[in-house]
Amino acid sequence: MDILSFKVALAIYFISALGYLTSLYVRRVLVAKIATWVLTVAFINHTIFFVFRYAGTGQIPIMSLHETLSFFAWAMSGIYLAFQLKTKTRILGAFVSPVAFLLMILASVGLGGPVSIPPALQGNLVPVHVALAVMGEALFALASLAGAMYLIQEGLIKNKKMSSFTRILPSLTDLDRINHISLLWGFPLLTLGILVGSIWARTVWGSLWQWDPKQVWTLTAWIFYALILHQRIAIGWKGRKAALSSLLAFGFLLASFVIVTLCFVTAHTFI
Amino acid sequence: MNIILIGMNHKTAPLEIRERLSLACGDDVTLLMEMIKMPRIKEVMYLATCNRVEVLAHTADTEDTVERLKEFIFRHGNLSVEEMVNCLYLYFDHDAVRHLFRVASSIDSMVMGEPQILGQVKDAYRRSVEHNATGIILNRIIHHAFRTAKRVRTETGIAGNAVSVSFAAVELAKKIFGSLKGKTILLIGAGEMSELAARHLINNGVDRIVITNRTYERAAHMAEDFQGTAIEFELLPEKLRDVDIVISSTGAPGYVITVPVIEAALRRRKNRLLFLIDIAVPRDIDPAVGDIDNVYLYNIDNLQDIVDNNLKSRVKEAQKAEIIIEEEVVKYQEWYNALEVVPTIVSLRGKMEGIVKGELARSGSWMQNLTDEERKNIELVAVSIINKILHDPITGLKEESRDQSALPYIAAVRRLFGLDDI
Numbered sequence: 001m002d003i004l005s006f007k008v009a010l011a012i013y014f015i016s017a018l019g020y021l022t023s024l025y026v027r028r029v030l031v032a033k034i035a036t037w038v039l040t041v042a043f044i045n046h047t048i049f050f051v052f053r054y055a056g057t058g059q060i061p062i063m064s065l066h067e068t069l070s071f072f073a074w075a076m077s078g079i080y081l082a083f084q085l086k087t088k089t090r091i092l093g094a095f096v097s098p099v100a101f102l103l104m105i106l107a108s109v110g111l112g113g114p115v116s117i118p119p120a121l122q123g124n125l126v127p128v129h130v131a132l133a134v135m136g137e138a139l140f141a142l143a144s145l146a147g148a149m150y151l152i153q154e155g156l157i158k159n160k161k162m163s164s165f166t167r168i169l170p171s172l173t174d175l176d177r178i179n180h181i182s183l184l185w186g187f188p189l190l191t192l193g194i195l196v197g198s199i200w201a202r203t204v205w206g207s208l209w210q211w212d213p214k215q216v217w218t219l220t221a222w223i224f225y226a227l228i229l230h231q232r233i234a235i236g237w238k239g240r241k242a243a244l245s246s247l248l249a250f251g252f253l254l255a256s257f258v259i260v261t262l263c264f265v266t267a268h269t270f271i
Numbered sequence: 272m273n274i275i276l277i278g279m280n281h282k283t284a285p286l287e288i289r290e291r292l293s294l295a296c297g298d299d300v301t302l303l304m305e306m307i308k309m310p311r312i313k314e315v316m317y318l319a320t321c322n323r324v325e326v327l328a329h330t331a332d333t334e335d336t337v338e339r340l341k342e343f344i345f346r347h348g349n350l351s352v353e354e355m356v357n358c359l360y361l362y363f364d365h366d367a368v369r370h371l372f373r374v375a376s377s378i379d380s381m382v383m384g385e386p387q388i389l390g391q392v393k394d395a396y397r398r399s400v401e402h403n404a405t406g407i408i409l410n411r412i413i414h415h416a417f418r419t420a421k422r423v424r425t426e427t428g429i430a431g432n433a434v435s436v437s438f439a440a441v442e443l444a445k446k447i448f449g450s451l452k453g454k455t456i457l458l459i460g461a462g463e464m465s466e467l468a469a470r471h472l473i474n475n476g477v478d479r480i481v482i483t484n485r486t487y488e489r490a491a492h493m494a495e496d497f498q499g500t501a502i503e504f505e506l507l508p509e510k511l512r513d514v515d516i517v518i519s520s521t522g523a524p525g526y527v528i529t530v531p532v533i534e535a536a537l538r539r540r541k542n543r544l545l546f547l548i549d550i551a552v553p554r555d556i557d558p559a560v561g562d563i564d565n566v567y568l569y570n571i572d573n574l575q576d577i578v579d580n581n582l583k584s585r586v587k588e589a590q591k592a593e594i595i596i597e598e599e600v601v602k603y604q605e606w607y608n609a610l611e612v613v614p615t616i617v618s619l620r621g622k623m624e625g626i627v628k629g630e631l632a633r634s635g636s637w638m639q640n641l642t643d644e645e646r647k648n649i650e651l652v653a654v655s656i657i658n659k660i661l662h663d664p665i666t667g668l669k670e671e672s673r674d675q676s677a678l679p680y681i682a683a684v685r686r687l688f689g690l691d692d693i
């Protein structure tokens with residue numbers, strides 16, 4: 001049952017992504033509106049999957065790599081849909097839903113297999129650590145997607161290339177606001193995630209910090225984000241610079257994830 | 272027809288050249304006087320807006336007048352001949368009429384369907400009339416142009432949707448700011464187009480407006496109109512910290528807003544986005560300001576690009592308008608062709624005979640008591656009365672036609688007797 005709801009969610013994410021991309025192509029907001037509803041259905045299905053999964057295994061389903069990726073997709077879609085209620089930035093879904101879909105594809109590899117958790121990761125704090133960190137990163141992903149769209153829209157307006165494309169993209173202020181709010185929420189979530197992780201590390205390994213490669217890379221990204229937030233809030237960075245830096249920061253976060261996973265032995269190796 | 276239209280517009284001449292020409296053409300009346308004094312020019316109208324310069328002339332010698340007008344424009348435009356040659360267009364006779372109809376109907380405007388141009392044509396025409404620079408032909412063409420413009424406006428959707436610079440400005444502002452609620456506009460200088468843009472923005476949610484002008488009284492007066500605040504011109508750089516949208520349309524020859532001014536303001540406003548609209552020709556805002564981060568500068572030419580996009584969806588409306596214009600050009604030609612002695616006499620007679628027939632038919636009920644002979648006599652009397660009435664006018668027309676000056680008489684007869692059913 002859980003597998004089925006996952007597959008259904010995957011298929012609906014795909015339809016939603018197609019819908020959003022079509023709306024970009026035909027330049028009609030109506031298509032995006034429909035795609036938003038489709039995405040909502042996918043999200044609900046996805047939620048059902050988590051519920052079934054939890055009921056089936058008795059553990060919070062964010063322990064394995066595929067579960068984490070799928071949780072990432074779920075968190076990102078959910079947060080985007082929540083934004084959707086506040087601002088009329090439907091077209092942003094054209095960037096969010098394909099990413100969610102790709103994450104789901106990756107997540108579907110090794111789906112449903114039994115998850116054996118090494119003793120070091122068996123504890124109540126671990127899912128909390130993962131959930132907080134993934135939520136924070138999902139918000140950063142959203143910030144970077146909004147930032148990317150901002151850069152496109154800004155480039156069009158700045159260079160006087162106003163077209164039907166500009167017309168369906170959200171306004172600069174709305175995109176900037178999403179970028180800002182995502183950073184504003186993502187940062188404390190990631191911070192909490194890191195803190196919970198290090199508290200758990202102390203109970204397992206005896207010290208808060210192990211100089212694990214993953215920890216080092218993430219901390220660097222964290223400092224990067226701290227700087228961006230500082231520039232935004234204290235210096236008053238807005239618009240292009242803020243969008244560009246959040247995009248770069250997320251690129252860094254992503255690169256660190258890939259490099260660490262491929263090149264280093266770490267306590268964060270996913271199962 | 273010996274009608275000439277020479278000019279340049281936003282399609283043929285870049286902003287820089289129009290800028291120089293419109294600077295040179297500040298004093299319309301002296302130019303008009305100079306043109307009407309040219310030999311062989313009978314009638315002339317001169318229209319200059321920030322997007323176009325047009326001279327419409329009725330002449331006795333087309334070639335000669337074209338040369339004179341070209342020379343005149345080169346001299347006053349203060350431009351090299353090569354620069355000008357590429358920018359100028361030249362239309363004759365019904366092409367000239369068509370062009371004027373298109374201009375007045377706002378089909379030829381930078382922002383197709385924008386309403387200001389008709390008022391500008393009316394002003395230009397009034398100036399010509401006041402200086403006795405128009406006569407039968409131009410009066411007819413221009414009045415016909417007004418009629419055509421009115422038809423286009425009411426019969427097509429071309430002006431139904433606000434396809435204008437101001438609409439483009441609102442659309443842009445929304446793409447920058449999202450909602451315009453709580454935003455503030457700063458209006459620098461006065462001008463029909465900038466005030467219109469401000470009104471559109473206010474209608475779309477902007478709730479504060481600040482107005483400044485070199486003459487404070489003017490600003491204060493406008494502020495009353497807009498229910499806004501007026502500030503001294505010197506406070507402009509300071510005010511740039513608080514506002515979101517700036518519309519500038521002063522008549523200043525140099526830049527009113529420069530890069531250092533904006534940079535200083537941006538620091539104080541914590542980089543909040545700033546949308547600058549420069550409607551003035553010559554420009555008020557240094558183009559380099561547009562390169563500053565978080566500042567969006569659009570001048571009148573930039574707004575055109577957006578509008579062109581809007582216009583694509585209105586191509587059908589424009590096509591309808593072109594059909595109307597074509598119909599009106601044909602009607603004008605018919606009027607012009609009839610402006611000769613023989614057709615005028617024919618239609619004058621035709622009209623009179625029609626009246627006699629009509630009246631006899633109406634009197635048929637009481638005349639049936641009369642004998643055939645009596646009825647015939649009445650008809651004869653009626654016909655001989657019109658012949659007597661028409662005798663002098665017709666002789667007069669025939670006499671005038673010998674020395675080429677019949678036109679005013681023909682036009683007068685056609686007008687007084689209502690021979691043109693337009």
